[in-house]
Amino acid sequence: MVDSVIETSGLTKKYDEKVVVKDLDLRVFEGEAFGFLGPNGAGKTTTIKMLMGLVQPSSGTGRVCGFDIVHQVLDVRRSCGVLPEPAGFYDNLTARQNLRFYGSLYGLRGRELEEKVLSTLKLVGLSDAVDLKIGKFSKGMKQRFGLAQAIVHDPRVLIFDEPTAGIDPQGAEDYRLLVKELKSRGKTVFMTSHILPEVEAVCDRIGIIVNGEMKICGNVDELVDQYTRRQGYRLKLRVKELDERCVMESLKRVEGISNVTRNNGYYLISSGEDVSEEVSRVLCKSSGVVTELEVYRPSLNEIFLEVTRPETGK
Numbered sequence: 001m002v003d004s005v006i007e008t009s010g011l012t013k014k015y016d017e018k019v020v021v022k023d024l025d026l027r028v029f030e031g032e033a034f035g036f037l038g039p040n041g042a043g044k045t046t047t048i049k050m051l052m053g054l055v056q057p058s059s060g061t062g063r064v065c066g067f068d069i070v071h072q073v074l075d076v077r078r079s080c081g082v083l084p085e086p087a088g089f090y091d092n093l094t095a096r097q098n099l100r101f102y103g104s105l106y107g108l109r110g111r112e113l114e115e116k117v118l119s120t121l122k123l124v125g126l127s128d129a130v131d132l133k134i135g136k137f138s139k140g141m142k143q144r145f146g147l148a149q150a151i152v153h154d155p156r157v158l159i160f161d162e163p164t165a166g167i168d169p170q171g172a173e174d175y176r177l178l179v180k181e182l183k184s185r186g187k188t189v190f191m192t193s194h195i196l197p198e199v200e201a202v203c204d205r206i207g208i209i210v211n212g213e214m215k216i217c218g219n220v221d222e223l224v225d226q227y228t229r230r231q232g233y234r235l236k237l238r239v240k241e242l243d244e245r246c247v248m249e250s251l252k253r254v255e256g257i258s259n260v261t262r263n264n265g266y267y268l269i270s271s272g273e274d275v276s277e278e279v280s281r282v283l284c285k286s287s288g289v290v291t292e293l294e295v296y297r298p299s300l301n302e303i304f305l306e307v308t309r310p311e312t313g314k
């Protein structure tokens with residue numbers, strides 16, 4: 001079993017009587033990228049703040065790199081690099097001066113510090129802006145600098161809260177490459193984002209949180225599986241050599257089908273489980289020729305919308 005680098009058990013945060021994070025059992029494994037998704041106000045940032053010891057949990061426990069998030073806050077912080085939301089820096093200092101400051105907070109000194117500052121700024125694509133004041137940076141450049149600040153001390157775990165919010169497509173693409181690079185160095189990445197294709201591209205596993213509760217968690221295949229079990233399967237079918245009435249009659253013999261509709265020459269079949277084998281069997285028996293039969297696979301976007309929809313988000 002791979003070690004979990006972030007682990008929480010029943011982690012809960014209440015503000016007055018409002019439960020903002022509820023009974024969160026989270027496991028993030030060494031070397032993986034984990035996408036923590038949810039609508040605005042779901043409790044993502046609060047969870048990150050609890051992990052970093054910035055907010056005291058109301059109940060439950062958590063460990064980061066084996067350190068208790070309440071009793072060993074300094075050890076936790078030394079093991080992590082964090083891109084907070086939103087990040088703020090010293091506008092009248094240059095990128096180099098700012099990053100020197102953050103590096104020195106983590107004990108980097110002298111030549112090692114200078115080298116780390118330059119190699120980190122290069123890694124996030126700010127080589128040309130080393131001696132430019134941060135106050136002159138665009139939003140995208142500030143975001144890149146935020147990432148540099150998070151990784152300058154080479155931590156084991158990176159926690160990025162909305163790393164690509166408001167940055168341009170090139171910045172987003174560079175971010176994807178950066179996460180891949182960090183993973184290839186064995187780092188663990190825990191990130192929140194509203195950009196689902198980005199999450200799908202870089203994250204090994206994904207958890208979706210709604211009103212403080214984790215609704216669904218796993219790799220994309222597992223999410224599709226969980227979603228399909230909840231929503232039912234949908235099959236897309238095309239048949240030749242058999243008229244509609246015969247097809248409908250044949251399908252009645254298949255157990256588990258809840259609905260069949262016709263659309264653009266296709267039959268759309270809803271069922272509680274995967275009935276594709278049985279469907280092709282009965283149609284063949286009736287001398288139909290099945291030319292297409294596929295299980296419909298929902299996108300991450302579709303899963304997200306369904307899981308977070310207020311009336312059905314159960």
Ligand SMILES: Nc1ncnc2c1ncn2[C@@H]1O[C@H](COP(=O)(O)OP(=O)(O)O)[C@@H](O)[C@H]1O
Nearest residue numbers: 015016020038039040041042043044045046047
């Ligand atoms: N310091 C606070 N006091 C009271 N409520 C808070 C505080 N911080 C966050 N909240 C509430 O907690 C909920 C979750 O917020 P947050 O963790 O920032 O969500 P997310 O990052 O998923 O958008 C929101 O309803 C927010 O208003």
Ligand SMILES: [Mg+2]
Nearest residue numbers: 044045046085
């Ligand atoms: Mg947030």
